[in-house]
Amino acid sequence: MNERAAVPIGPQPAADAGLTRKQRSLWGDALRRLRRNPGSMIGLALLLLIIAAALLAPVITRYDPVTIVSGERLLPPSAEHWFGTDSFGRDIYTRIVYGGQISLRVGVVAVAIAALLGVTGGMLAGYFGGWTDSIIMRIADITLAFPGILLALVVIAILGPSLFNAMIAVGIAAAPTYARVARAMVMKVKTEAYIEAAICAGNPPRRVLLRHILPNVIGSLIVVATLGVAGAIIAGAALSFLGLGAKPPTPEWGLILSEGRSYLRHAWWITTFPGLAIMITVLSINLLGDGLRDALEPRMTR
Amino acid sequence: MSITRYAARRLLATIPTLLVLTVLVFLMLQLVPGDPAEIFLGEKRSTPELLERVRQDMGLDQPLYVQYLTYMGNLVRGDFGKSLFNDQPVLDQILVALPYTLTLALSALLISTILGVGLGILAALKHNTWIDTAAMGLALIGVSMPVFWLGLLLILIFSVNLKWFPPMGQGSLDRLVLPALALGLLSSATLARLVRSSMLDVLSDDYIRTAHAKGLRTQSVIVRHALRNALIPAVTVMGLQFGGLISGAVITESIFARIGLGRMYVESILNKDMTMIQGLTLVLALMIMLINIVVDLSYAVLDPRIHYE
Numbered sequence: 337m338n339e340r341a342a343v344p345i346g347p348q349p350a351a352d353a354g355l356t357r358k359q360r361s362l363w364g365d366a367l368r369r370l371r372r373n374p375g376s377m378i379g380l381a382l383l384l385l386i387i388a389a390a391l392l393a394p395v396i397t398r399y400d401p402v403t404i405v406s407g408e409r410l411l412p413p414s415a416e417h418w419f420g421t422d423s424f425g426r427d428i429y430t431r432i433v434y435g436g437q438i439s440l441r442v443g444v445v446a447v448a449i450a451a452l453l454g455v456t457g458g459m460l461a462g463y464f465g466g467w468t469d470s471i472i473m474r475i476a477d478i479t480l481a482f483p484g485i486l487l488a489l490v491v492i493a494i495l496g497p498s499l500f501n502a503m504i505a506v507g508i509a510a511a512p513t514y515a516r517v518a519r520a521m522v523m524k525v526k527t528e529a530y531i532e533a534a535i536c537a538g539n540p541p542r543r544v545l546l547r548h549i550l551p552n553v554i555g556s557l558i559v560v561a562t563l564g565v566a567g568a569i570i571a572g573a574a575l576s577f578l579g580l581g582a583k584p585p586t587p588e589w590g591l592i593l594s595e596g597r598s599y600l601r602h603a604w605w606i607t608t609f610p611g612l613a614i615m616i617t618v619l620s621i622n623l624l625g626d627g628l629r630d631a632l633e634p635r636m637t638r
Numbered sequence: 639m640s641i642t643r644y645a646a647r648r649l650l651a652t653i654p655t656l657l658v659l660t661v662l663v664f665l666m667l668q669l670v671p672g673d674p675a676e677i678f679l680g681e682k683r684s685t686p687e688l689l690e691r692v693r694q695d696m697g698l699d700q701p702l703y704v705q706y707l708t709y710m711g712n713l714v715r716g717d718f719g720k721s722l723f724n725d726q727p728v729l730d731q732i733l734v735a736l737p738y739t740l741t742l743a744l745s746a747l748l749i750s751t752i753l754g755v756g757l758g759i760l761a762a763l764k765h766n767t768w769i770d771t772a773a774m775g776l777a778l779i780g781v782s783m784p785v786f787w788l789g790l791l792l793i794l795i796f797s798v799n800l801k802w803f804p805p806m807g808q809g810s811l812d813r814l815v816l817p818a819l820a821l822g823l824l825s826s827a828t829l830a831r832l833v834r835s836s837m838l839d840v841l842s843d844d845y846i847r848t849a850h851a852k853g854l855r856t857q858s859v860i861v862r863h864a865l866r867n868a869l870i871p872a873v874t875v876m877g878l879q880f881g882g883l884i885s886g887a888v889i890t891e892s893i894f895a896r897i898g899l900g901r902m903y904v905e906s907i908l909n910k911d912m913t914m915i916q917g918l919t920l921v922l923a924l925m926i927m928l929i930n931i932v933v934d935l936s937y938a939v940l941d942p943r944i945h946y947e
Contacts, residue, residue, distance in 0.1 A: 478659060481923040481930075483878065484885035486903075493907050493915045494669045570784045574889055577786045578904050593787060597893075600790065601798050608794075611787030619782035 366555070369631035376627020382620035390436030399427040401434040402585040410603045420605035422595060424585075428605060431587035432613045438588050439617065442503050442572035443565040449507025450568075451561055454514025459545050459553075461515065462522030473519070476512040485509070485571055492580050499588065502581035506571045510564055517560050521553035555632035563625035566618045573614055589614050641935060648931045659923055660713065663916050664706050670912065718920075719913040723906070728917035732899065736921070738808055739898040742817055742890065743883040749822030750829055750879065755872065757826065758833025759865070765838060773830065780827025785886055789820040789893035806895035817894040821886050825879045832875050837868040870937065877933025881926045 370376055389396060399405075405425035413420045419428035461472040479487055491505035525531060526549070534548045573590030575581035582588035584595070589610040596606030675692045692698075697705050712719065718728035761773040796816060797805035807813045840846065841864055849859045888900030895901075899918060906914040 474655075474658070478655060478662070478923075481655075481659070481926050482885070482919075483881035483926065485888055486885040486922060489888065489903055489907065490666075490919055493912075493919075494666055496671075497907065566782065573784055574786055577784075578889065578892055580904065580907060590784075590786070593790065597790065600794050604794055607787070607790045611784065611790070614784050614787065615779070615782050618784075619779065622778060622782050 366628075366631040370627050373627040373630060375623045376631075379620040379623025379625075379627065382616065383624060386436055386617050386620065387440065389433055390440055393430075393433045393437060397427070397430040397433050399430040401426065401431045401587040410599065412603070413605055419609040420603065422592070422603075422606050423599060426585075428592070428609055431592055432589065432610055435587040435589045435592065435610065435613070436617070438499070438582065438586065439569050439573060439614070442499075442506070443569040443621075445503045446506040446510065446568035446572065447561050447564045449504060450510035450564060451514050451557065453508065454511035454516075455518045455557060457511070458515035458518030458520075459522050459549065462519035463526065463541060463545055463549070469519075472515065476515050479509075479512045482509070485574055488571060488575060489580070492575065497575075497580040499576070499582040499586065502572055502575040505575070506568050509571070510568065513564070514557070514560060517556060518553060521556055522549055525549055525552050559625060559629045559632055562621060562628055566621040566625065569618055569621070570614065645931065645935055648934065652927050652931070655927065656924065659920065660710060661706065663919050664709050666916055666919070667912055668702075713920075718917040721906075721911055721914045723909040723911040723914065728914050731902070731914070732917055732921050735897050735899050735902050738896060739884065739887050739891070739900060741814065742821065742887055742896065742898060743880060745814055745818035746821035746825065746883050746886075746890075747876070747880055749818055750826040750883075751876065752826075753823070754826035754829025755833050755869070757830040758872075759837055759860075759868075761830065761834040762837035762841065762868075763860070770834075774834065777827040777830045780824055781831070783824060785820055785824050786889050786893055788824060789817070789890060792816045792820055793893070808896045808898075813894075813896075817890045817896060820893070821883055821890045825883060825886070829872060829875060829879065833868060833872050836871045837864065840864045840868045843867075873933060873936055877930060877936075880929050880933075884922065884926060884929075 393401075403426070405421075408417070408421050408425035409423055411417055411421040411425075417427050417429065419432065421427055422431070457472045457476070461469040482490060487509035488502070488505040491508050492501055495501040495504065522545075531544065531548055534544050539548070572581060573588070573593075576586075576588045576590035577594045579594070582591045584591065592610040593607050596603065596610075599606055673689070675689050675696060675698055679688060679692055697708055700708070716729055718732070720726065721728055721731065757773045757777065761770045764770050793805045793816065796802045803812050803816050805816070846859060846864055849863045850856075854862075885900070887898055888903060890896070891898035891901035892904055899922060903915070903918045903922075905911075906918060
């Protein structure tokens with residue numbers, strides 16, 4: 337389809353074809369660039385594998401993730417227990433596979449919360465300017481005085497420690513980033529002729545924002561959100577590691593690591609495998625995100 | 639505008655932000671589900687008579703704005719209240735822990751700067767060679783590694799197996815090495831990625847070609863001309879990183895059982911010690927705001943083109 341559209345016939349149709357071609361192939365172009373990037377393809381493959389493993393957890397594991405087996409405590413990795421067992425005789429491989437469900441959910445839910453809050457706020461701030469902008473961005477500025485996991489801690493301090501509150505905390509903590517990106521993008525496209533045209537045509541702000549501005553900023557937001565899932569998985573696991581997220585006996589990766597701390601000397605496998613699981617998951621998402629950035633924001637690529 | 643005046647103005651500008659912050663921190667106690675007096679007493683110890691007395695002691699029977707003004711008045715006089723957990727003054731405990739956190743964060747910053755800038759420059763100079771690929775591969779792994787796992791791995795390798803460094807505690811240099819490494823290595827990965835791309839930008843600029851054409855040695859072109867300009871965006875990130883290092887100390891201090899603000903924060907949450915949480919929140923935010931001002935000022939030293947207005 338692209339080849340056909342690219343063939344110029346005359347001045348008038350060529351300009352026309354050029355327009356349609358650009359519209360049609362934005363996502364196609366991005367997909368093609370993504371497919372040409374070996375790093376992001378490896379990342380995507382790994383990620384799909386991890387998602388499949390998490391979804392098929394009952395099928396690909398032989399043990400129960402939480403039942404205590406007193407006769408099989410602290411066994412090293414073997415054919416029976418690929419990643420060994422923990423101090424309660426639970427199979428680490430089983431717990432890690434089930435833990436994938438939790439970590440992926442934490443990542444997605446937290447990013448959904450962050451994007452919903454941040455993008456809404458950022459777009460309103462950028463579109464209306466003035467007081468709306470000042471108030472929303474002042475809130476974002478204050479939250480920036482709590483970088484990284486600190487803001488999540490503040491939220492947990494108010495809500496109390498639990499896995500669900502950890503998702504909310506990580507989501508709220510990440511929201512200012514989305515607000516800033518969304519605001520900057522809206523400011524950039526706001527003055528374009530097609531947005532002014534949409535406003536002049538009598539569209540209400542909600543429609544202009546959702547139908548005309550959002551589609552133009554979604555590419556950058558997808559990149560931020562993808563990399564955000566990686567950050568949220570680490571932050572969620574960190575909170576559980578600190579005892580502020582998932583509660584035992586939940587097979588959460590950060591929690592498994594934390595439980596293995598007392599057995600570092602005698603059972604290295606309890607901490608090593610969940611650590612690897614977190615790293616490989618986050619690495620695969622980062623690889624995919626880097627590729628998406630190159631694909632969706634070609635101007636930023638070197 | 640001179641730097642001193644700019645600095646003074648930035649410091650003044652933090653006052654409204656600080657005021658908003660104190661309001662929010664004050665309201666934290668109201669936001670926590672449940673009666674502040676009950677939280678103060680803890681679930682087990684509360685009887686109706688005791689609750690009423692505490693409510694009067696804490697001024698909870700006063701209107702909210704009076705409570706806030708009292709709170710602010712106390713803050714200004716350096717009274718952050720007493721810990722609900724051990725009844726000691728909050729500020730005293732924070733001031734004891736502060737130097738440990740600062741030492742840890744600064745050592746981590748040093749490690750991260752040396753490694754990050756070094757690796758980034760190396761990768762940029764050897765652009766598209768195996769060195770570049772290897773350095774960036776390492777950096778990508780570093781970006782993806784959770785700090786709590788890296789910390790445990792360092793303990794496993796250097797304390798449990800090699801017995802080079804003690805696994806926990808504070809007070810001596812050998813006890814600082816592992817936590818600082820855990821914290822610094824990861825942020826060096828972010829820095830290396832940034833320095834590389836900013837160095838590549840600079841290296842393709844005209845003035846670098848001019849410097850080469852003048853017959854300057856490659857070494858001085860890189861150090862005198864390229865590096866100085868490549869480091870400007872790096873300093874921004876380093877400033878953000880330092881804030882990140884302070885917040886990363888939360889995890890590192892917990893892993894290595896070090897005294898510090900971060901570990902204190904986690905323990906206060908677990909103990910439901912609201913006055914301690916409020917005090918720590920204020921002090922940490924204030925510290926990070928000050929760091930951001932220092933970072934902004936440091937641009938002037940690196941880039942004379944920047945004028946403060």
